[in-house]
Amino acid sequence: DAMVIQNPRYQVTQFGKPVTLSCSQTLNHNVMYWYQQKSSQAPKLLFHYYDKDFNNEADTPDNFQSRRPNTSFCFLDIRSPGLGDAAMYLCATSRDRGNLYEQYFGPGTRLTVT
Amino acid sequence: AQSVTQLGSHVSVSEGALVLLRCNYSSSVPPYLFWYVQYPNQGLQLLLKYTTGATLVKGINGFEAEFKKSETSFHLTKPSAHMSDAAEYFCAVSDSTSYDKVIFGPGTSLSVIP
Numbered sequence: 001d002a003m004v005i006q007n008p009r010y011q012v013t014q015f016g017k018p019v020t021l022s023c024s025q026t027l028n029h030n031v032m033y034w035y036q037q038k039s040s041q042a043p044k045l046l047f048h049y050y051d052k053d054f055n056n057e058a059d060t061p062d063n064f065q066s067r068r069p070n071t072s073f074c075f076l077d078i079r080s081p082g083l084g085d086a087a088m089y090l091c092a093t094s095r096d097r098g099n100l101y102e103q104y105f106g107p108g109t110r111l112t113v114t
Numbered sequence: 115a116q117s118v119t120q121l122g123s124h125v126s127v128s129e130g131a132l133v134l135l136r137c138n139y140s141s142s143v144p145p146y147l148f149w150y151v152q153y154p155n156q157g158l159q160l161l162l163k164y165t166t167g168a169t170l171v172k173g174i175n176g177f178e179a180e181f182k183k184s185e186t187s188f189h190l191t192k193p194s195a196h197m198s199d200a201a202e203y204f205c206a207v208s209d210s211t212s213y214d215k216v217i218f219g220p221g222t223s224l225s226v227i228p
Contacts, residue, residue, distance in 0.1 A: 004157070040123075042204060042218035043158065090157055100146065100165055103216070105157030 003027070004106035006091050012112045013081050021076040021109045023091030029104070031097060032074040034066060035090040037108070043090055049074060050097050078111075086113045116141045116207045118219030126225040133192040135222050137179075137205030140186065147188040148206040148216065149179055158204065164188065175199070200226045 004025045013019040023032065031050050035043035047056045049068045063085070065077040078085055088108045094101040121136040139145055146165050150158040162173025169181040179190045188205060205219040 006157075009155075040221070042220050044218075045215060092157070102160050102163070103158075105159065107155070107157050110155075 004091055004093055004104050006089075006106040006109050008109060009107060010110050010112070012114060013078075014114055015083065016080045019078050019081055019111065021078075021089050021091075021111070023074045023076070023106055024072050025091075025093045025104075025106075026072070027093055027095075027104060028071060029093035029095050030071075031094045031101075032068060033092040033094075033103065034064075034074070034076050035092065037088040037090055039087075046076070081111070081113045083113050086111055116145070116209060116217045118205050118207050118217055120203075120205055120219040120222050122222055123220065124223045124225070126227055127195045128227045129197055130194050133177075133190070133195045133199065133224065135190040135203050135205075135224065137188045137190065137219060138186055139188060139205070139207045141207055141209050143209045146208045147179075147181060148208070149173065149177070149188075149190050150204045150206060150218075151175075152202040152204065152221075154201075161190070161203075195224075195226045197226050197228065200224055 007022045033048040034046045037043040046060045063079050067075045088110050090108045091106040092103040094103045117140045119138045148163045149161040151161050152158045161177050162171045164171045164181045172178045177192045181188050202221050202223050204221045206216045208216045
């Protein structure tokens with residue numbers, strides 16, 4: 001089945017230690033999104049790629065970076081995680097740009113910062 | 115700017131009873147409206163969406179929602195709750211001015227009592 005896969009499902013990192021979260025998709029979608037979802041809160045968009053075009057949200061901290069080496073993969077890098085970065089990180093894809101296209105979400109990676 | 119409010123962070127219903135989850139939005143132009151469901155430790159799944167046309171929208175799993183422009187509402191209903199409906203539900207809004215961005219509401223946690 002075509003899907004959005006996130007690895008690992010659970011990640012523990014130490015305060016200040018760089019961490020990378022991975023997302024892959026078999027849908028061949030052009031757009032890939034990263035959301036941060038803190039406990040009992042709505043998902044918050046961090047950034048997205050339209051093909052290779054990177055689009056950062058204005059309020060996304062510089063501590064968060066992303067890479068998309070090819071259509072299938074997208075990575076979220078947190079350069080120096082703080083305790084406040086503990087959250088669920090959701091990857092999503094959509095076939096094309098525009099809010100009429102459904103977003104397909106992965107199961108998420110729950111990040112713990114110790 | 116767009117925004118979404120969901121009345122009731124937690125709703126409990128008995129199995130077989132009507133499910134009503136409330137959503138009100140704010141948008142300066144005609145909105146696109148979405149309902150997503152999130153099961154524990156999983157990503158979001160689109161239940162239904164309204165873009166244009168018929169104001170009563172039917173989705174998956176027996177859910178439907180009605181767009182009421184005069185009330186700026188998009189409430190989600192299901193005639194008969196099932197135990198498997200227990201989850202977090204997010205209402206979301208987008209419009210033609212925010213081409214790629216969907217704004218999520220704070221969510222409503224639905225519990226179904228046997």
